[in-house]
Amino acid sequence: MLNMALHFKPLHPSFGAEVTDFNCGQDVVRNTESLKGALTRWQLLLFREQDLTDGAFVEFCRAFGDLELLPEPEKRHPEYPEIFNLSNIRPDGSLTPKDDPQAVFLRGTSRWHTDSSFRKIPCLATILYAVTIPPQGGDTEFANMIAAFDSLSGEEKGRLRQQKAVHSYAYSRSANPGELKEMSAEELAKVPDTHHPIIRRHDGDKAVVYLGGHVSHIEGKDVTESRAEVRALEDRLTNVGNVYRHQWREGDVLIWDNRSTLHRLTGYEIDKYARVMRRCTVSGTETVNAF
Numbered sequence: 001m002l003n004m005a006l007h008f009k010p011l012h013p014s015f016g017a018e019v020t021d022f023n024c025g026q027d028v029v030r031n032t033e034s035l036k037g038a039l040t041r042w043q044l045l046l047f048r049e050q051d052l053t054d055g056a057f058v059e060f061c062r063a064f065g066d067l068e069l070l071p072e073p074e075k076r077h078p079e080y081p082e083i084f085n086l087s088n089i090r091p092d093g094s095l096t097p098k099d100d101p102q103a104v105f106l107r108g109t110s111r112w113h114t115d116s117s118f119r120k121i122p123c124l125a126t127i128l129y130a131v132t133i134p135p136q137g138g139d140t141e142f143a144n145m146i147a148a149f150d151s152l153s154g155e156e157k158g159r160l161r162q163q164k165a166v167h168s169y170a171y172s173r174s175a176n177p178g179e180l181k182e183m184s185a186e187e188l189a190k191v192p193d194t195h196h197p198i199i200r201r202h203d204g205d206k207a208v209v210y211l212g213g214h215v216s217h218i219e220g221k222d223v224t225e226s227r228a229e230v231r232a233l234e235d236r237l238t239n240v241g242n243v244y245r246h247q248w249r250e251g252d253v254l255i256w257d258n259r260s261t262l263h264r265l266t267g268y269e270i271d272k273y274a275r276v277m278r279r280c281t282v283s284g285t286e287t288v289n290a291f
Helices: 029-042 054-062 101-108 145-150 154-161 169-174 185-189 223-237
Strands: 007-010 017-020 044-047 084-087 125-132 140-144 164-167 194-197 199-202 206-209 215-218 243-246 253-257 261-265 276-282
Touching: 017 029, 029 044, 029 253, 054 125, 054 276, 140 145, 145 206, 154 199, 194 199, 215 223, 253 261
Parallel strands: 017 044
Antiparallel strands: 007 017, 044 253, 084 276, 125 253, 125 276, 140 243, 140 261, 164 194, 164 215, 199 206
């Protein structure tokens, strides 16, 4: 089967592109390698006007690699456990109150983060499929962390290259804006804290600042002080002209490289408007290597 010519429309001056005239349910098989290369090149790829069953969405995602399972089983799709339903609609069809554990979890994604950085081998990419979009709010912002590294001074690059951050699923859950269901000891044992270089190597010759909301603190430093240092650094490095804000449309499929970006949800009235997204996470294949 011959590859089709892929056409890209840039979304931001430094990263991100829309793949035009592409059907995620039909065209992925003959273009898998080209799409993988494009993801590394652009860091974020958008496909508009898709109409996918849950099964077709999973098949599209599998083209990019093996898929992770979320540590919390109750958040998995009943038929396709690789799908994590990012939804504020309860089983009875009502919207979740603002302090409902699911709403708390969703609101927690408003912090800058990179998915699965709490794993020893973090994920490669995340894919979201927009099913229901609120009439206002609920955008997603993405920060190019290759550009963030380039904005650092020489002294900062040298210093941060010597440091590691402690990534903790338990910490990031505790930092959510409200109470979440307590995880069992067995569930927590599957996601122990892990340590990753703050400056990681990406695509051979690129350096990336690798932080985000799963970071508890800097290895070997005072927890409280280094936690504040990390958050201040994130704030600064997501304000250097390197952020793309995506305004969702129903039928959007968006895939981003978690190794080289941060992302966060922007606010919306979670107890007033429905927002339903399907998410799959593509497993990583290598440990985080220092640059």
